[in-house]
Amino acid sequence: MLQNTQILLDRYHSFVKKVVETEIIYTLEDNQSVAVCPSNKYELDEEPVAVLVYWSEKAKALACQRDEWAEFVPKAIPLTEFMELWCLGMYDDEVVTGIEFDAQLFGHEELPLQLLKDLIHEVKEQKKKLIFKQFRSLQDFEMYLDDLEEEDYL
Numbered sequence: 001m002l003q004n005t006q007i008l009l010d011r012y013h014s015f016v017k018k019v020v021e022t023e024i025i026y027t028l029e030d031n032q033s034v035a036v037c038p039s040n041k042y043e044l045d046e047e048p049v050a051v052l053v054y055w056s057e058k059a060k061a062l063a064c065q066r067d068e069w070a071e072f073v074p075k076a077i078p079l080t081e082f083m084e085l086w087c088l089g090m091y092d093d094e095v096v097t098g099i100e101f102d103a104q105l106f107g108h109e110e111l112p113l114q115l116l117k118d119l120i121h122e123v124k125e126q127k128k129k130l131i132f133k134q135f136r137s138l139q140d141f142e143m144y145l146d147d148l149e150e151e152d153y154l
Contacts, residue, residue: 004106011100012108016115018056020122023079023130025054025086026061028072035069041109042096051109052090053098054082064103083119083141084134087112091148116145 019025028035038048054077055061061074077086090097090112097115101107110118120142123130135141 008106008108012110015054015056015099015108016118016122017126019079019082020119020126020128022056023128025056025077025079025082026058026074027052027054027077028061028065028069029075030072034075035064035072036095037098037101037105039096039109042111044094050093050095051098052086052095053101053107055100060100064101064105066103079119080130080132083116083130084132087116087119113145113148116141120145 035053036050037053039051040048042049053064055064058074058076065072065074087097095112097110097112098105099108099110099115120138123138130138132138132141135144
């Protein structure tokens with residue numbers, strides 16, 4: 001495995017652990033949108049799909065507040081909202097997640113359903129009790145995800 005790929009995977013796994021621990025995810029937003037860039041990994045109709053970018057710490061988001069994101073400000077997203085609304089919304093919109101990107105837009109791209117599965121696994125590992133608005137329990141959420149077909153996604 002390439003060293004850069006391992007670095008990105010390590011950042012991704014660290015992100016999952018940290019956001020489950022703190023129950024907060026950060027993105028950058030302005031009054032019209034959130035931080036987005038084209039994918040280097042995923043295409044739809046021979047065009048790169050959009051990548052919505054997220055960080056585990058406000059400071060990491062602030063480090064990317066430059067160029068086209070210079071006017072963007074950090075937004076904190078509660079973990080349950082991120083899981084229920086943001087990740088499922090990205091799945092519906094056929095976009096991917098960008099995790100812990102640096103100022104050079106070097107980061108891990110992951111499909112939203114895989115990120116959700118990894119978050120759920122970590123919630124179980126940390127024995128967290130989350131309260132969802134759209135699901136009765138973590139198990140209910142898991143069963144819903146099992147019914148979705150990721151094979152047809154990108």
